[in-house]
Amino acid sequence: MEHRIRHYELEQGALEIQYIEEFFGEFPRKKTASDILARLAGRHHCILMAEGALPDDPSVVVPVSYKVGHELHAHETEPKLADLVARLHGAVRFEGRRILYSWIGGTRRDWRGQGHFRALTEEQEAWALSQGFDEVVVKTKNRFFEMRATLDHLQFEVIKYERNHSDNHESKVYLSKRLSRDLVSRHRSRRTVVKAPA
Numbered sequence: 026m027e028h029r030i031r032h033y034e035l036e037q038g039a040l041e042i043q044y045i046e047e048f049f050g051e052f053p054r055k056k057t058a059s060d061i062l063a064r065l066a067g068r069h070h071c072i073l074m075a076e077g078a079l080p081d082d083p084s085v086v087v088p089v090s091y092k093v094g095h096e097l098h099a100h101e102t103e104p105k106l107a108d109l110v111a112r113l114h115g116a117v118r119f120e121g122r123r124i125l126y127s128w129i130g131g132t133r134r135d136w137r138g139q140g141h142f143r144a145l146t147e148e149q150e151a152w153a154l155s156q157g158f159d160e161v162v163v164k165t166k167n168r169f170f171e172m173r174a175t176l177d178h179l180q181f182e183v184i185k186y187e188r189n190h191s192d193n194h195e196s197k198v199y200l201s202k203r204l205s206r207d208l209v210s211r212h213r214s215r216r217t218v219v220k221a222p223a
């Protein structure tokens with residue numbers, strides 16, 4: 026299957042993410058366009074979306090999967106990111122290296138299991154390598170079984186497990202993947218990438 030991916034500029038991408046987030050009913054805290062802008066403005070980032078045909082009308086193509094990553098610096102001032110960097114201490118080496126934090130992403134339920142997330146992940150890795158990044162870091166929770174299984178298939182390595190002592194479902198799992206030409210040469214998805222106009 027050939028995956029069709031759009032690489033968005035910030036403003037349009039923020040609106041598209043707000044739109045697709047509405048389809049993730051299982052997650053109560055949906056990201057709005059202003060959340061996206063607040064996090065990504067002034068920060069090196071990559072907004073990717075895969076498109077798919079509607080099952081009952083294949084002539085209509087809609088965004089079905091998305092993935093957003095941004096640079097994470099050793100010295101962050103935004104409290105959430107400063108906290109993340111502190112938690113990654115000892116698990117990720119920042120000095121002299123560029124780290125991409127794979128922040129948010131998902132695939133709409135009706136389009137899961139069709140390789141969209143693999144295609145986005147591989148495209149994010151190819152982009153990140155071309156931009157000089159050394160490693161992609163991602164965070165999930167113990168209870169997100171689908172995401173954990175997917176990250177396993179995508180060969181992310183666990184670099185830290187942070188136990189939540191009152192509820193192990195809420196424990197955090199940090200994973201990463203080191204980027205290299207060799208890694209990108211082993212990518213499996215077939216994809217066409219279109220730059221969406223700003």
Ligand SMILES: CC(C)(COP(=O)(O)OP(=O)(O)OC[C@H]1O[C@@H](n2cnc3c(N)ncnc32)[C@H](O)[C@@H]1OP(=O)(O)O)[C@@H](O)C(=O)NCCC(=O)NCCS
Binds near residue numbers: 141
């Ligand atoms: C996790 C998620 C993004 C996967 O998206 P997807 O488009 O269905 O994934 P893909 O079809 O590209 O699959 C990628 C790989 O993961 C595997 N995979 C996907 N879902 C899986 C599941 N539920 N169990 C086991 N493996 C799974 C696929 O087999 C594939 O591996 P392969 O390429 O080696 O065959 C999607 O299920 C989702 O959005 N889930 C909810 C999001 C979520 O949990 N968010 C929590 C916050 S971190």
